[in-house]
Amino acid sequence: MLRHTRTTARHLKRTFMAIAASVLSACASLGPVPGAHLDASDWGQATQLPVAGDGVGPGWHERRVGQRQPTLYRPTQHAGRPALLADSHGGDSLVRVRLQAGEPPAGRLHFSWFTDGLNHDADLADTAVDDAVVRVVLQFDGDRGRFAPRDHRMSELVRLITGEPLPYATLVYVWDPVRPVGTVIKHRRTDRIRKLVVQSGTEGxxxxxxxxxxxxxxxxHAFDEAPARLEFIALMTDANNTGRHS
Structure with a gap:
Protein backbone atom coordinates (compact mmCIF):
# COMPACT_ATOMS: atom_id res chain seq x y z
CA MET A 1 0.00 0.00 0.00
CA LEU A 2 1.03 3.53 -0.69
CA ARG A 3 0.38 6.45 1.58
CA HIS A 4 0.64 10.28 2.07
CA THR A 5 2.87 12.13 -0.39
CA ARG A 6 4.00 15.69 -1.01
CA THR A 7 6.89 17.13 -3.00
CA THR A 8 8.82 20.25 -3.94
CA ALA A 9 11.41 20.68 -6.71
CA ARG A 10 14.29 19.67 -4.45
CA HIS A 11 12.52 17.75 -1.74
CA LEU A 12 10.36 14.68 -2.35
CA LYS A 13 8.02 13.64 0.44
CA ARG A 14 6.27 10.35 -0.02
CA THR A 15 4.78 7.68 2.12
CA PHE A 16 4.21 4.24 0.75
CA MET A 17 2.29 1.41 2.33
CA ALA A 18 2.49 -2.12 1.08
CA ILE A 19 0.59 -5.08 2.46
CA ALA A 20 2.77 -7.74 0.90
CA ALA A 21 4.05 -5.85 -2.17
CA SER A 22 6.78 -6.90 -4.59
CA VAL A 23 9.27 -6.30 -7.43
CA LEU A 24 9.79 -4.20 -10.53
CA SER A 25 11.36 -5.95 -13.51
CA ALA A 26 12.74 -3.22 -15.76
CA CYS A 27 13.05 -5.87 -18.48
CA ALA A 28 9.31 -6.56 -18.48
CA SER A 29 6.95 -5.67 -21.30
CA LEU A 30 4.66 -2.96 -19.97
CA GLY A 31 1.25 -1.96 -21.27
CA PRO A 32 -0.90 0.88 -19.92
CA VAL A 33 -3.84 0.21 -17.61
CA PRO A 34 -6.35 2.95 -16.73
CA GLY A 35 -5.51 4.59 -13.40
CA ALA A 36 -8.25 7.22 -13.03
CA HIS A 37 -9.51 5.54 -9.86
CA LEU A 38 -6.09 6.16 -8.29
CA ASP A 39 -6.02 9.87 -9.17
CA ALA A 40 -9.55 10.47 -7.84
CA SER A 41 -8.95 8.72 -4.51
CA ASP A 42 -7.90 10.30 -1.22
CA TRP A 43 -4.58 8.54 -1.71
CA GLY A 44 -4.15 9.98 -5.19
CA GLN A 45 -5.00 13.46 -4.00
CA ALA A 46 -2.51 13.09 -1.15
CA THR A 47 0.33 12.14 -3.51
CA GLN A 48 0.84 15.52 -5.14
CA LEU A 49 3.81 15.35 -7.51
CA PRO A 50 5.39 17.59 -10.18
CA VAL A 51 4.25 15.23 -12.92
CA ALA A 52 5.00 15.36 -16.62
CA GLY A 53 2.63 17.70 -18.40
CA ASP A 54 0.92 20.84 -17.18
CA GLY A 55 0.76 21.82 -13.52
CA VAL A 56 1.25 19.79 -10.38
CA GLY A 57 -1.11 17.00 -9.49
CA PRO A 58 -1.63 13.28 -9.19
CA GLY A 59 -0.41 11.23 -12.11
CA TRP A 60 -0.20 7.60 -11.05
CA HIS A 61 -0.94 4.97 -13.68
CA GLU A 62 -1.16 1.20 -13.58
CA ARG A 63 0.96 -0.71 -16.08
CA ARG A 64 0.80 -4.42 -16.81
CA VAL A 65 3.69 -6.74 -17.55
CA GLY A 66 2.97 -8.35 -20.91
CA GLN A 67 0.02 -10.75 -20.73
CA ARG A 68 0.64 -11.70 -17.13
CA GLN A 69 -2.06 -11.65 -14.47
CA PRO A 70 -2.02 -8.13 -13.02
CA THR A 71 -1.79 -7.24 -9.37
CA LEU A 72 -4.89 -5.44 -8.10
CA TYR A 73 -4.29 -1.95 -6.67
CA ARG A 74 -7.00 -0.36 -4.56
CA PRO A 75 -6.93 2.99 -2.75
CA THR A 76 -8.02 2.65 0.86
CA GLN A 77 -7.37 3.88 4.41
CA HIS A 78 -5.14 2.08 6.88
CA ALA A 79 -4.48 3.20 10.46
CA GLY A 80 -5.63 6.71 9.60
CA ARG A 81 -3.50 7.07 6.47
CA PRO A 82 -4.56 7.25 2.82
CA ALA A 83 -3.03 4.11 1.35
CA LEU A 84 -2.80 1.93 -1.73
CA LEU A 85 -3.49 -1.75 -1.12
CA ALA A 86 -1.72 -4.15 -3.50
CA ASP A 87 -3.25 -7.64 -3.79
CA SER A 88 -1.41 -10.15 -5.96
CA HIS A 89 -2.54 -13.73 -6.61
CA GLY A 90 0.50 -14.70 -8.67
CA GLY A 91 0.18 -11.31 -10.36
CA ASP A 92 2.73 -8.98 -11.90
CA SER A 93 2.01 -5.29 -12.57
CA LEU A 94 2.98 -1.89 -11.21
CA VAL A 95 1.86 1.65 -10.43
CA ARG A 96 4.07 4.41 -11.85
CA VAL A 97 4.33 8.19 -12.19
CA ARG A 98 6.50 10.23 -14.57
CA LEU A 99 8.06 13.37 -13.09
CA GLN A 100 8.48 16.72 -14.82
CA ALA A 101 11.49 17.06 -17.12
CA GLY A 102 12.68 20.14 -15.22
CA GLU A 103 13.06 18.32 -11.94
CA PRO A 104 16.62 18.25 -10.47
CA PRO A 105 18.11 15.07 -8.97
CA ALA A 106 16.01 13.93 -6.03
CA GLY A 107 16.74 15.09 -2.50
CA ARG A 108 15.15 13.19 0.37
CA LEU A 109 12.51 10.50 0.05
CA HIS A 110 10.13 9.84 2.92
CA PHE A 111 8.08 6.66 2.70
CA SER A 112 6.29 4.17 4.91
CA TRP A 113 5.26 0.60 4.30
CA PHE A 114 3.20 -1.99 6.15
CA THR A 115 3.18 -5.74 5.57
CA ASP A 116 1.87 -8.68 7.56
CA GLY A 117 4.38 -11.17 6.18
CA LEU A 118 7.39 -11.74 3.94
CA ASN A 119 7.73 -14.13 1.01
CA HIS A 120 10.33 -16.63 2.20
CA ASP A 121 10.14 -18.57 -1.08
CA ALA A 122 11.61 -15.59 -2.91
CA ASP A 123 15.23 -14.51 -3.36
CA LEU A 124 15.94 -11.01 -4.65
CA ALA A 125 19.27 -12.13 -6.09
CA ASP A 126 17.72 -14.93 -8.18
CA THR A 127 15.78 -13.70 -11.22
CA ALA A 128 13.82 -16.97 -11.28
CA VAL A 129 12.21 -16.24 -7.88
CA ASP A 130 12.84 -12.52 -7.33
CA ASP A 131 9.40 -11.62 -5.98
CA ALA A 132 9.49 -9.21 -3.05
CA VAL A 133 7.14 -8.11 -0.32
CA VAL A 134 7.64 -4.35 -0.54
CA ARG A 135 9.43 -2.36 -3.19
CA VAL A 136 9.78 1.33 -4.05
CA VAL A 137 11.37 1.87 -7.47
CA LEU A 138 13.24 4.95 -8.72
CA GLN A 139 14.21 5.19 -12.40
CA PHE A 140 16.87 7.69 -13.49
CA ASP A 141 17.96 9.27 -16.74
CA GLY A 142 21.63 9.25 -17.76
CA ASP A 143 24.16 8.70 -20.54
CA ARG A 144 23.27 5.38 -22.15
CA GLY A 145 26.51 5.65 -24.13
CA ARG A 146 28.14 4.32 -20.97
CA PHE A 147 26.15 1.08 -21.12
CA ALA A 148 28.06 -2.18 -21.32
CA PRO A 149 27.29 -4.25 -24.46
CA ARG A 150 24.85 -6.49 -22.61
CA ASP A 151 23.02 -3.42 -21.28
CA HIS A 152 22.65 -2.07 -24.83
CA ARG A 153 21.23 -5.41 -25.94
CA MET A 154 18.83 -5.45 -23.02
CA SER A 155 17.79 -1.85 -23.69
CA GLU A 156 16.98 -2.60 -27.33
CA LEU A 157 14.98 -5.66 -26.33
CA VAL A 158 13.02 -3.61 -23.78
CA ARG A 159 12.40 -0.89 -26.39
CA LEU A 160 11.05 -3.43 -28.90
CA ILE A 161 8.69 -4.89 -26.32
CA THR A 162 7.58 -1.77 -24.44
CA GLY A 163 8.35 1.21 -26.65
CA GLU A 164 10.66 2.54 -23.94
CA PRO A 165 14.40 1.93 -23.54
CA LEU A 166 15.85 0.42 -20.39
CA PRO A 167 16.22 3.25 -17.86
CA TYR A 168 19.80 4.39 -17.43
CA ALA A 169 19.62 3.33 -13.80
CA THR A 170 16.97 1.78 -11.57
CA LEU A 171 17.35 1.96 -7.78
CA VAL A 172 14.93 -0.22 -5.82
CA TYR A 173 14.31 0.02 -2.07
CA VAL A 174 13.44 -3.42 -0.69
CA TRP A 175 12.74 -5.35 2.50
CA ASP A 176 14.79 -8.55 2.42
CA PRO A 177 14.05 -11.50 4.76
CA VAL A 178 17.74 -12.32 5.37
CA ARG A 179 20.19 -9.83 3.88
CA PRO A 180 21.40 -7.02 6.15
CA VAL A 181 20.42 -3.39 5.72
CA GLY A 182 22.75 -1.64 3.29
CA THR A 183 23.22 -4.67 1.03
CA VAL A 184 23.21 -3.85 -2.70
CA ILE A 185 21.79 -6.61 -4.91
CA LYS A 186 22.68 -6.38 -8.60
CA HIS A 187 20.32 -7.73 -11.23
CA ARG A 188 21.83 -10.77 -12.94
CA ARG A 189 20.78 -9.72 -16.44
CA THR A 190 21.81 -6.07 -16.37
CA ASP A 191 24.08 -3.95 -14.23
CA ARG A 192 21.66 -1.01 -14.48
CA ILE A 193 19.18 -2.37 -11.94
CA ARG A 194 20.29 -2.47 -8.31
CA LYS A 195 18.27 -3.17 -5.19
CA LEU A 196 19.12 -1.59 -1.84
CA VAL A 197 18.01 -3.37 1.33
CA VAL A 198 16.56 -0.81 3.75
CA GLN A 199 14.82 -3.29 6.07
CA SER A 200 15.78 -6.84 7.02
CA GLY A 201 14.31 -9.79 8.86
CA THR A 202 10.90 -10.04 10.50
CA GLU A 203 11.16 -7.08 12.88
CA GLY A 204 8.52 -4.54 11.89
CA HIS A 221 26.22 3.76 -2.63
CA ALA A 222 24.53 1.49 -5.16
CA PHE A 223 26.10 2.74 -8.42
CA ASP A 224 29.30 4.50 -7.30
CA GLU A 225 28.40 7.65 -9.25
CA ALA A 226 26.20 10.74 -8.86
CA PRO A 227 22.58 10.50 -10.05
CA ALA A 228 21.11 12.33 -13.00
CA ARG A 229 17.45 13.32 -13.21
CA LEU A 230 14.84 11.15 -11.54
CA GLU A 231 12.30 10.29 -14.26
CA PHE A 232 9.88 7.79 -12.70
CA ILE A 233 8.73 6.56 -9.33
CA ALA A 234 7.02 3.18 -9.30
CA LEU A 235 5.51 0.70 -6.85
CA MET A 236 5.10 -2.94 -7.59
CA THR A 237 3.71 -6.06 -5.99
CA ASP A 238 4.36 -9.30 -7.82
CA ALA A 239 4.10 -12.94 -6.92
CA ASN A 240 4.27 -14.51 -10.36
CA ASN A 241 7.61 -16.28 -9.95
CA THR A 242 6.80 -18.00 -6.66
CA GLY A 243 3.06 -18.34 -7.24
CA ARG A 244 2.33 -16.92 -3.80
CA HIS A 245 -0.51 -14.67 -2.65
CA SER A 246 1.02 -11.35 -1.69
Missing part, protein backbone atom coordinates in the same frame (compact mmCIF):
# COMPACT_ATOMS: atom_id res chain seq x y z
CA UNK A 205 5.88 -6.94 10.56
CA UNK A 206 2.32 -5.92 11.28
CA UNK A 207 3.03 -2.21 11.77
CA UNK A 208 3.99 0.90 9.84
CA UNK A 209 7.71 1.31 9.15
CA UNK A 210 8.81 4.85 8.28
CA UNK A 211 11.90 5.80 6.27
CA UNK A 212 13.76 9.00 5.42
CA UNK A 213 16.29 8.35 2.66
CA UNK A 214 18.91 10.57 1.05
CA UNK A 215 18.32 9.46 -2.54
CA UNK A 216 21.56 10.88 -3.95
CA UNK A 217 23.62 9.18 -1.23
CA UNK A 218 21.80 5.87 -1.75
CA UNK A 219 22.33 6.12 -5.50
CA UNK A 220 26.07 6.71 -5.00
Missing amino acids: LGRWNDFDRDVAADYR
